[in-house]
Amino acid sequence: MAETAHYDLVIIGSGSGNSLLTPYWDDKNVASIDGGIFGGTCLNNGCIPTKMFLYPADHAAMTDRLSALGVDMEVTGTDYAAIRDRVFGIIDPISEGGAEYRANGEHTTLYPEYAHFTGPKELTTDSGAVITGDQIVIAAGSRPVLPAEISGLDHPAVHTNVDMMRLSDLPRRTVVLGGGFIASEAAAMFHGLGSEVTQINRSATLLRAFDHDVSQTFTEVAGKAWTVQLAQQVTAVEDGGDDGAAATVVTEGSDGTEYRYPADAVIVAMGRVPNSDTLNLAATDVATHDDDRIVVNDFQQVLDKHGKVIEGIWSLGDINSEYQLKHVSNLEARTVMNNLENPDSMVRSDHRFVPAAVFTQPQVATVGLTEAEAIDQYGADAVAVKKQYYRDTAYGWAMGAEEEFAKVIVSKAGNRILGMHIVGEQAATLIQPILTAMQFDIPADKLARGQYWIHPALTEVVENALLGTVDVPY
Ligand SMILES: Cc1cc2nc3c(=O)[nH]c(=O)nc-3n(C[C@H](O)[C@H](O)[C@H](O)COP(=O)(O)OP(=O)(O)OC[C@H]3O[C@@H](n4cnc5c(N)ncnc54)[C@H](O)[C@@H]3O)c2cc1C
Ligand SMILES: NC(=O)c1ccc[n+]([C@@H]2O[C@H](COP(=O)([O-])OP(=O)(O)OC[C@H]3O[C@@H](n4cnc5c(N)ncnc54)[C@H](O)[C@@H]3O)[C@@H](O)[C@H]2O)c1
DSSP: OOOEEEEEEEEEOSSGGGGGOOGGGTTSOEEEEOSSSTTHHHHHHSHHHHHHHHHHHHHHTTHHHHHTTTOOOOOOOOOHHHHHHHHHHHHHHHHHHHHHHHHHOSSEEEEOSOEEEEETTEEEETTOOEEEEEEEEEOOOEEEOOOTTSBTTTSTTEEOTTTTTSOSSOOSEEEEEOSSHHHHHHHHHHHHHTOEEEEEOSSSSSSTTSOHHHHHHHHHHHHHHSEEEOSEEEEEEEEEEGGGEEEEEEEEETTSOEEEEEESEEEEOSOEEEGGGGSOGGGSOBOBOTTSOBOBOTTOEEEBTTSOEEEEEEEOGGGTOSSOOHHHHHHHHHHHHHHHHOTTSOOOOOOTTOOEEEOSSSOEEEEEOOHHHHHHHHOGGGEEEEEEEGGGSHHHHHHTOOSOEEEEEEETTTTEEEEEEEESTTHHHHTHHHHHHHHTTOOHHHHHHSSOOOTTSTTHHHHHHHHTTSOOOO
């Protein structure tokens, strides 16, 4: 029988879970378990490599916008292999270095394998190592959904975020399935790099969960850059196809019409599910929500089926979170970090104002209530809404902006920002002062007029949006 190794702290998952180890743990024994690539999703096949691909892809896709400004620029090609190798030449050594650091740490032990619970506070790895811990942190993340109703998703031309950035060559035709974050970023990325992209979505707009105007505008702009097929349900991926295609994506329209799309690569981006179902939680008292997320309280302590804290078990990141965002996982990791070290002065995770951005061209950024949600919650007369087009500001003129805008929603009585939604260049950066105001309870009029806004920077879009919702004398 395998001997049991006992640790002060056991961490399942090396994404945000890997950031828990402060000097506090230097004289204690810690086990880090990860069966996937060390460093988790964001580093290896999520946020970071996608943005490293999107940056050159965005620039390569700029020719149309520049021609309207009198610049006749031609992109004669992108070197996919060079871009891929640069990205992973930076990322892979970070992942390898992190794994080595944990494997060789004086007080850390790395188990580079998957593990599941075999007792309330006992784990067994795939090779049979048995591990117990005084404290266990479940940070095992999420994985892509491969809908069972679509046949052929095991075809070699089908990829998810896990491998879509490590292809041997740029596909001539890329068919992207889904209309959310990953699908839209993947479509922008392959389009910018020079692939012929078709994005297929079940609903009538891309980024459907965003403010309606944002979703509508993004869908229109994306549809001008690459092919967007809406209101179609994917039924199958078949082998081979027209013009030497590796595969054919088969869809059905709302009237039952069948459509067929030849593809050299198919990217599936139809949501992500928490990995809790792989952990044999039945051996524990850990409770899960209907969608399999682990149930935690604000301190990130895991709860049992009666809502009681299970002492010594914590969870953070995608496996418990409805947000599935890295900045949320990081905040939750800081909560766990503090609470493990300071049980007498625990802190709560603050999820009141969670922002998100989609790093497409145009970028999208959001925080707080959408216009529809605000009206629903407060009533139409109680909220002031301003949709400020980039094209009505000086920098917008410089850019030749057309559809891009920032929409702010302010409560009239409270003079507080309820939400902001931006579609346009630098949206993820422009939204930051709004996050600051919401987090630190700065009134909308004070944010608008109580500071300088650099002229004629793009931030004047945000300033003017705010000025459209508040009463300021001068
Ligand atoms: C393509 C893509 C782009 C993204 N872009 C952004 C972005 O721009 N901004 C943003 O905020 N968020 C982005 N995200 C989301 C972000 O990556 C995740 O929210 C974040 O990485 C979650 O971190 P985590 O620590 O919860 O999980 P992960 O980083 O996924 O770590 C979980 C780890 O647990 C391991 N594991 C799982 N099961 C077991 C087991 N049984 N035993 C041992 N180990 C196990 C896995 O191998 C994995 O390494 C993106 C995601 C994707 C897929
Ligand atoms: N920039 C970022 O912050 C960023 C980037 C990528 C991913 N992420 C995170 O990763 C999470 C997962 O991303 P995602 O794009 O996979 O999920 P998502 O929830 O954003 O989008 C899922 C898409 O798949 C579609 N879909 C789901 N099931 C389907 C089915 N059976 N048939 C047809 N269509 C179906 C949905 O309609 C939707 O368009 C996001 O929620 C986000 O939090 C963030």
